[in-house]
Amino acid sequence: MSALAGTPETVARAAAPARRRLGRIYWLEAKAEARKAMRLPAFVLPLFAFPIMFYLLFGLAMHYDPLGGVSIAVYLLATYGAFGVMNAALFGFGIGVAAERGQGWLLLKRATPMPPLALFAGKLAMSLLFAVGIVGALIALGVSLGHVRVPAATLAELAAVLVAGALPFAALGLAVGYWAGPNSAPALCNLLSLPMAFASGLWIPFPMLPSFVRQIAHGLPAYHLARLALGVIGAGNREPAAGSVLYLAGFTVAMLALARAGYLRDEGRTYG
Amino acid sequence: MGTSGTDDGGAASGREVVAELTRASRSFGKVRAVADLDFALRAGEVVALLGPNGAGKTTTVRLLMGLIRPSGGSARLFGMDPARLEARMKVGAMLQVSKVPETLRVREHVELFSSYYPHPLPLAEVLAAAGLEGLEGRLFGKLSGGQRQRVLFALALCGDPELLFLDEPSAGLDVESRRSLWERIAARKRGGGAVLLTTHNLEEADHLADRVVLLDRGRLLAEGTPEQIKARVAGRKVRCRTTLAAGELERLPGARTVRRDGEMVEIFAAEPERLVAALLAADPALTGLEVRGAGLEEAFLALTGGAGGDPAAPGGPGSKDEQEAA
Numbered sequence: 001m002s003a004l005a006g007t008p009e010t011v012a013r014a015a016a017p018a019r020r021r022l023g024r025i026y027w028l029e030a031k032a033e034a035r036k037a038m039r040l041p042a043f044v045l046p047l048f049a050f051p052i053m054f055y056l057l058f059g060l061a062m063h064y065d066p067l068g069g070v071s072i073a074v075y076l077l078a079t080y081g082a083f084g085v086m087n088a089a090l091f092g093f094g095i096g097v098a099a100e101r102g103q104g105w106l107l108l109k110r111a112t113p114m115p116p117l118a119l120f121a122g123k124l125a126m127s128l129l130f131a132v133g134i135v136g137a138l139i140a141l142g143v144s145l146g147h148v149r150v151p152a153a154t155l156a157e158l159a160a161v162l163v164a165g166a167l168p169f170a171a172l173g174l175a176v177g178y179w180a181g182p183n184s185a186p187a188l189c190n191l192l193s194l195p196m197a198f199a200s201g202l203w204i205p206f207p208m209l210p211s212f213v214r215q216i217a218h219g220l221p222a223y224h225l226a227r228l229a230l231g232v233i234g235a236g237n238r239e240p241a242a243g244s245v246l247y248l249a250g251f252t253v254a255m256l257a258l259a260r261a262g263y264l265r266d267e268g269r270t271y272g
Numbered sequence: 273m274g275t276s277g278t279d280d281g282g283a284a285s286g287r288e289v290v291a292e293l294t295r296a297s298r299s300f301g302k303v304r305a306v307a308d309l310d311f312a313l314r315a316g317e318v319v320a321l322l323g324p325n326g327a328g329k330t331t332t333v334r335l336l337m338g339l340i341r342p343s344g345g346s347a348r349l350f351g352m353d354p355a356r357l358e359a360r361m362k363v364g365a366m367l368q369v370s371k372v373p374e375t376l377r378v379r380e381h382v383e384l385f386s387s388y389y390p391h392p393l394p395l396a397e398v399l400a401a402a403g404l405e406g407l408e409g410r411l412f413g414k415l416s417g418g419q420r421q422r423v424l425f426a427l428a429l430c431g432d433p434e435l436l437f438l439d440e441p442s443a444g445l446d447v448e449s450r451r452s453l454w455e456r457i458a459a460r461k462r463g464g465g466a467v468l469l470t471t472h473n474l475e476e477a478d479h480l481a482d483r484v485v486l487l488d489r490g491r492l493l494a495e496g497t498p499e500q501i502k503a504r505v506a507g508r509k510v511r512c513r514t515t516l517a518a519g520e521l522e523r524l525p526g527a528r529t530v531r532r533d534g535e536m537v538e539i540f541a542a543e544p545e546r547l548v549a550a551l552l553a554a555d556p557a558l559t560g561l562e563v564r565g566a567g568l569e570e571a572f573l574a575l576t577g578g579a580g581g582d583p584a585a586p587g588g589p590g591s592k593d594e595q596e597a598a
Contacts, residue, residue: 020390028384032376039375039411103371108424111337111367112431113360114388267340 025115029122037092037126047091048134051084054203055138060146067205068235073146075205077138078229081162083202084134086222089127089169090176091189096123097177098185101266120174127170131163150233158232165225168248171255172221178262196222221251287315289351290362290435290466291336296345297490298331305331307490308345315434318457318467320477322501323487329470330368332487333439336468337365350434361390364433366424366441374413378404378423381412382430389431402426403456418449425456436460438469442476454479477501508544510551511536514558524550536560 037043059076067075100106109119139155142148150158172192180188197203199213200222206214217223224244230236291313298306306328313319313336321329334340335347338354349359372381379395386392399405402422407415412423421441428436438457442450457480461467471477477484478498486493486501494501507528513536514521521530521539526547531538541547544563551558 020387025387028387032373032380032384035380036373036375099371100373104367104369105372107339108365108367108369108427111339111360111363111365111437112385112388113357 020113022115025118026121029114029118030125033096033122033126034129037096037130043091043095044130047084047088047130048137050087051080051134052137052141054083055080055141056145060141067207068230070233070235071146071148073142073148074150074233075230075235077142077146077148078158078162078233078235079202079205079226081135081138081158082165082200082222082226082229083197084138085131085162085166086169086197086202086225087193088130088134089166090173090193091186092127092130093123093170093173094176094180094189095173095185097174098180099182101177102182124166124170127166128163131166132159135159135162154233158229161228161232162225165228165248168221168225168252168255171252171259175255175258175262178259178266196220199223200226202226221248224248287317289313290315290349291354291468292348293332293335293342294346294348296332296335296342296347298335298340299343304490306335306342309487309490309492311336311485311492313435313466313468315466316464317483318461318469318481319483319485320481320498321468321470321485321487322472322474322477323493324472326489327472327487328490329472329487330439331490333367333437333468333470337363337437361431362434363437364428364431364435365437365439366428367437367439368443369424372412372420372423374411376412377408378410378412378415378426379408381423382408382426385427386430389433391432392430393432398426398430401429401456401459403452418445418452421445421449421453422456425453429460433465435466435468438467440470440472442471442473450476507540507542509564510539510541510544510547511560511562511564512551512558513537513560514551514555516551516555516558520554521551524554 055076059073059080062072064072066072097106106119110116136159139148139159143155173189176185176188176192199209199217200206200220201209201217202222206217206223206226209217224247227236227239227244228241228248231241289312291311293309293311296306296309296311297304309328309332311332321332323329331340335342336349336354338347338349338356338359341347347354349356350362352359354360376384378399382395382398386395386398392398393401395408399408402425404419404422404426407419410419412420415423421444425438425441428438436457441457442453445453454476457467457469461480467480469476469480481498483496484498484501485495511533516537518530518532518537521527521537524539524541524547526541526543527539528542529540531540539547539551548561548563552561
């Protein structure tokens with residue numbers, strides 16, 4: 001592009017810039033993110049343990065009446081699945097980005113010719129991998145222990161909706177990562193995740209919640225993800241899904257914009 | 273400013289400029305971290321940016337790397353906008369990182385960073401150059417402080433860059449690890465790569481650099497070969513308990529600055545031997561005599577005072593404040 005001003009040497013070097021393989025960068029970045037996370041039991045265990053424990057206790061061990069026309073074991077598959085996916089994405093991005101940003105690690109990565117998207121694609125791949133693992137474990141438990149009799153195609157669709165539901169929470173986590181410090185990010189993630197899970201009916205089925213909580217829920221992304229998941233298994237409230245999809249897409253864009261604002265704020269900060 | 277000669281006549285003076293600041297400024301809020309700085313680094317040259325904390329060293333490096341934008345003036349890297357990918361591919365950097373992901377192995381870290389570059393060095397070569405042979409399978413979190421710093425060095429050079437940025441490369445290292453890292457940086461220089469390093473360690477600059485650039489409060493204070501700079505800042509701090517008045521102390525031969533520290537006085541002197549002889553002659557009853565190497569902070573004070581032509585105001589509370597601010 002600006003080869004006009006270059007000496008023969010710089011032109012020669014500029015002529016062969018693309019010998020690096022982009023696909024390999026993305027692959028290695030995703031592998032690194034997955035390894036980093038999986039070698040941290042303190043991060044992995046709670047992500048898997050909580051939805052699985054809740055599902056075992058409330059979905060399988062106890063016997064309630066059917067809810068929304070399906071058995072409780074099927075109903076809670078959708079809501080605890082949403083809970084697990086939300087946490088994998090929110091905590092993975094929120095804590096990971098805040099820590100690496102605060103420690104100067106992201107700045108060092110930014111100083112390299114790494115394609116900026118590779119970093120986020122790697123973290124997203126890790127979140128999706130965890131989401132697949134959590135949802136897969138819940139479905140396996142439901143089918144083997146919970147007498148869940150749902151066509152495989154429906155289960156596959158449920159899993160797909162839940163895993164795709166990681167996106168808005170990855171965006172939320174990214175915004176947390178760029179605004180919170182390394183020490184406050186875990187607390188902030190919990191402050192977002194726990195009340196939202198409760199108010200969106202991820203722990204206690206939505207119809208059992210007090211009505212004012214149900215009012216609030218309509219503004220929460222976790223509620224809309226749970227609605228879509230419940231719709232797949234036939235326990236939805238028969239409203240069209242388009243509204244929830246639109247809400248989640250808008251929420252994702254807003255969170256990405258918020259993350260970008262945090263990133264730009266960083267750039268203007270005092271550095272020693 | 274009264275700098276010593278800036279043309280060191282070194283082999284680098286005719287070569288291509290690889291990194292350049294032209295009247296560059298950068299403010300963070302009200303603080304001007306770098307002000308109207310002109311700077312050029314040529315191929316094959318090792319330059320040390322030297323200065324106390326807050327001098328603007330790190331900001332200078334980040335401007336040249338395109339990590340921050342100048343608020344005024346310009347920064348160029350290989351004649352390009354430093355943020356461009358083509359420029360970044362020719363650069364490796366060791367920045368001040370407080371923590372590196374600890375659950376990746378040394379090999380995994382190096383392989384990932386190598387993948388970013390079009391012509392990376394083979395893994396074995398990187399490990400050898402950074403002194404990490406045999407540690408490639410170790411998790412980063414299980415490494416010692418010196419080994420960790422060498423991994424960061426490996427990440428900086430794995431892309432076989434034409435220019436290395438080293439921001440405080442030996443900060444927090446013990447003497448032995450520091451020596452070992454210097455050895456490796458020097459080897460890099462013998463290989464013909466350009467290096468820009470920041471340090472507040474005069475010895476480090478002396479050991480590694482062809483040229484030293486002294487920064488103070490975002491401005492260029494002096495520039496020259498380590499020998500030229502040392503001639504200006506080499507001095508000794510003479511400490512004692514004396515009844516002589518500040519005015520008398522200032523008139524001692526070679527006294528540059530005089531400072532009172534409780535009941536002690538500190539005299540900064542270019543030639544401490546002559547000064548001590550005169551001091552003992554003037555006050556045979558003095559006690560607690562000490563002669564010490566001046567730290568860089570004192571050297572800077574001397575340089576700042578020297579730049580104006582006459583010695584800095586001695587002894588008073590004003591100069592004490594200035595000392596603390598610096």
